[in-house]
Amino acid sequence: MLITRIPGDPSKPIPTPVIAMAGGVEKRDSDSYWIPRNELIAIFLEEIEERNKRNVTDQGRIHIVMGSDVTQVRIIDSQQNANNIDVNNENRHSLVEVTSNVFDGEKENTYEAKIVIGADGFNSNVRSRLSQIDGGKFGVKRYKSPAAGLRYKVLQMPYGMNVPNITGTVPLTMRGDSLYSFLSVNKGAKNEIRMGCLPLKDPKSPRSTNIITKPNHAIWDITDGEEMRKWFQKSFPRMSFQHESEGGIISSAEWSRFASAKGGAFPSPGVSLNMQLSSNDETCGVALVGDAVHVFPPDLGQGVNSALQDVLVLNQTIIRNGSSQDKSTKLTLGLALKQYERDRLPEAKALVKLNSHVGPYQYKQTGLVDTTKAKLKVLNILFK
Ligand SMILES: Cc1cc2nc3c(=O)[nH]c(=O)nc-3n(C[C@H](O)[C@H](O)[C@H](O)COP(=O)(O)OP(=O)(O)OC[C@H]3O[C@@H](n4cnc5c(N)ncnc54)[C@H](O)[C@@H]3O)c2cc1C
CATH class of the missing domain: 3.30.9 (D-Amino Acid Oxidase; Chain A, domain 2)
Incomplete structure (x- = not known):
């Protein structure tokens, strides 16, 4: 270039x-x-419209809600889920409950789901809620970078x-x-x-x-x-x-x-300690993708690609597992989510570490300390 x-x-x-x-x-x-960004989002919206028109019955329709803020995510295990007891008291099932507010705060909506995907960026509220459910499992490990805070x-x-x-x-x-x-x-x-x-x-x-x-x-x-x-x-x-x-x-x-x-x-590089959580009976769960899991300054331009890779692997894991006819190898949803985490978390960690070292001075930070460090960094690379 x-x-x-x-x-x-x-x-x-x-x-x-x-x-x-x-x-x-x-x-x-x-x-x-x-x-x-606006053009990329327009491409996604166009694809959603096309998909809804194609009417793929076994995959449902995508319904977009704008101007609404997710405020609460709860995993309700079958044992607690009194609302879902059927007449025979046998068919209890777990669910994920999501609460959202319309931005003016007037109206609150509640949705029930088998799987919720937290794609809500580096200040992820979904991740914070998971952290409330499961203690330190959803803390974020931070790294230093000279580009952070610019x-x-x-x-x-x-x-x-x-x-x-x-x-x-x-x-x-x-x-x-x-x-x-x-x-x-x-x-x-x-x-x-x-x-x-x-x-x-x-x-x-x-x-x-x-x-x-x-x-x-x-x-x-x-x-x-x-x-x-x-x-x-x-x-x-x-x-x-x-x-x-x-x-x-x-x-x-x-x-x-x-x-x-x-x-x-620019955020400081950081990676969530975990990427998913499921109910005790493993029939429902929450997965995180994109910046909600791994975030860094845009030094290497890898934010969108890595987010799309998360989505691809999550989709493949769930679809492959869902369509498997072999009952002996078929995973529960909870195990499929764990498989997704095993596939993606090591790469997310590596990418975040890489981003704290490679190219943080490309923004030509001013000041004696930063200009000296930038020169030393170039020398370091040349001598390696
Ligand atoms: C200045 C800058 C330049 C960048 N340049 C590049 C680049 O060149 N190449 C590249 O690959 N990446 C780049 N990135 C990184 C890239 O933008 C991100 O990695 C990418 O957008 C992550 O996508 P995401 O969907 O995970 O999160 P986001 O794009 O952050 O999307 C999260 C969405 O969730 C919504 N949201 C948040 N909280 C809630 C809530 N409580 N309820 C409902 N919705 C919510 C937000 O409104 C937002 O629409 C750049 C980032 C910055 C800041």
């Missing part, structure tokens, strides 16, 4: 693209693209924008499917900044520009749009960041949105 590093100083020429380095590993392919937010730039080059040369026309890094003219731990544009498949996509800094950086003190615009214009004199009435490429509305956005912070 090639990167064009654009100096903020307009008197310096825009250099030709070079091979991007990620975690000390050269990436030579030029056809890697990022998918914006704050980020996104500025939208138009696609196909022209970036002026030195006098007498043609401007650079930005492509949606190329990688760019804009370097500020200001230096110093709290003022130096970079704007990063990742390649997207659609060359006409608006350019989402990632701003990633340490939490004490100057931009986090600016909440007014006009003040933010002026700060960026001073930092990137090459760019047309003047007021929109003077031909600036970014609208006042976008500067205001960007200035007031709280952004997010």
Whole structure:
């Protein structure tokens, strides 16, 4: 993958693209693209609609509930499940009970299920509830990473924008499917900044520009749009960041949105000690997937792939087991969930450890301590 590093100083020429380095590993392919989160979710929703239309009767329909927050998850064992006693008092069964609130907190719904999948991200409420049911089994083992705690937010730039080059040369026309890094003219731990544009498949996509800094950086003190615009214009004199009435490429509305956005912070790498819990009679249970199990800063871009692998293995384990005709080898649901955990937890642990070491300085953290550590890290890799 090639990167064009654009100096903020307009008197310096825009250099030709070079091979991007990620975690000390050269990436030579030029056809890697990022998918914006909203587009990935749209793909999932489209597939759900298609699937519901296909009406696969033995697999049921997927019903989506929006604007609702899961607040409670309980495993109710058959012994306690007084509601499910049939007339002969023999057919008690266990169930997982999920309670959710509509966001205004007015209405509460309760659902009963045989299996609940907690795919609710790194602050997983489902995991917290399992932890309440089973003591320390769902604690999270944390690792240190120099990328943890970095704050980020996104500025939208138009696609196909022209970036002026030195006098007498043609401007650079930005492509949606190329990688760019804009370097500020200001230096110093709290003022130096970079704007990063990742390649997207659609060359006409608006350019989402990632701003990633340490939490004490100057931009986090600016909440007014006009003040933010002026700060960026001073930092990137090459760019047309003047007021929109003077031909600036970014609208006042976008500067205001960007200035007031709280952004997010990279989590520290962490892995849940367990991935599933079932009822004592092993007829129902809860499984965790994705960031609810393993979380790390996006250094290696493995969050979505590893979440999808969890889903794939969980699906295969349950389907394979459910369709098995051989009663002697057929597992209970509880044992199938344990099998899923045995298959996935070692990889989740390894991935989290890997993410605490490989590439945490790619965000060009400012300050003497971090720049020195970043150089030592490169030396360490070279000597290995
Ligand atoms: C800045 C940034 C950049 C990243 N870049 C990459 C990248 O380039 N490549 C990559 O592979 N990964 C990347 N990741 C990581 C990736 O986003 C995650 O690994 C991935 O989204 C995990 O998917 P998930 O479904 O497990 O969790 P999430 O995507 O976090 O989804 C959890 C969902 O659960 C919902 N939810 C939470 N609590 C509740 C509740 N109580 N009730 C109901 N719903 C709830 C949330 O609203 C959310 O929709 C990045 C992450 C960050 C922060």
